[in-house]
Amino acid sequence: MTNLVNLKERLLALPAVRKGRKHQERYAAYLDKTRDVKAKLEKTVAFIANTSSILPSKDCGEALRSTRRAVSAALRLHETLASNPESVLENAVEKRFIALFEHVNSAWKYCQEGWEKEIDAKIRNWTSLAEVVGKLVPGEGTRLRITIASLQSAKASPPKTKTEAINAQRLLEDLKGSVTRLGLDTAFGKFLQAAASPEGADLDAAQVTDVQETIAKYELEKVFRVRLLP
16 A cells, blocks of 8 residues: 555656646646636626616727627637637637736726716716705606716616616606706706805896796796895
C-alpha cells in the first residue's frame, strides 16, 4: 500500500500532471466567470429586443455594438480553445477573456444608462408638477402623480422581459394622455411650472388666453390669486 501511495505522489509530481491540473483550474475559473457573463449578455439582448422600438436611444445602439463585440470575442475564444486547449494558460487568452467581460459589462451599462435617460427625459418636465396638479385637479392629477411615481420606479430597473417593456410603454402612454388632457404641454403647463418655482409665475403669463381658459375650465381662479408685495 505504501508503495502505491508513493507512486501516486510521484505521478502527481510529474510536470505533465501539474500542467494538467493548472489547465483544469484555469478552465474552471473561466467557466465560473462566463456563467455570470452569459446571464448578463442574455439580459442585454432581451432588453435591446424588447425596448429598441419603444424607447429608441443612441445608447441602445452602443449596447448593440458592444454585444456584437462580445459575441465575436466569445466565438474566437471558443475556436482557439477548441483547437488548442493548452492555450488556456497563455496571457494572450487571458486578455481576450478580460476583453470579453468588458464588452458585456459595457453593453449592459449602456442599456441601464440609456433606459434611465429616456425615462427621465419623458418625466422631467412633469415631475415637479405632479403634486401640485394632484391637488388642483384631484382626478386626472392623481392619475398623473401615480403614473410618474411608477415610471420613476421603472427608471431604476430596465425591463428584462417583453411584459415589463409593454408595461413601461403603457405607463408612458398614460403619461402622454394625462399631459394632453391637463394641457400641461401648452402655455398653461409652463405657467404651472413657473408658479411652482421659488420665483413664482410672472403676472403676464397668467393673462395668456390659453392659461385663462384652462384656469376657468378647472375652476382654479381662487388658487391663483395675486398677492401684492409691500
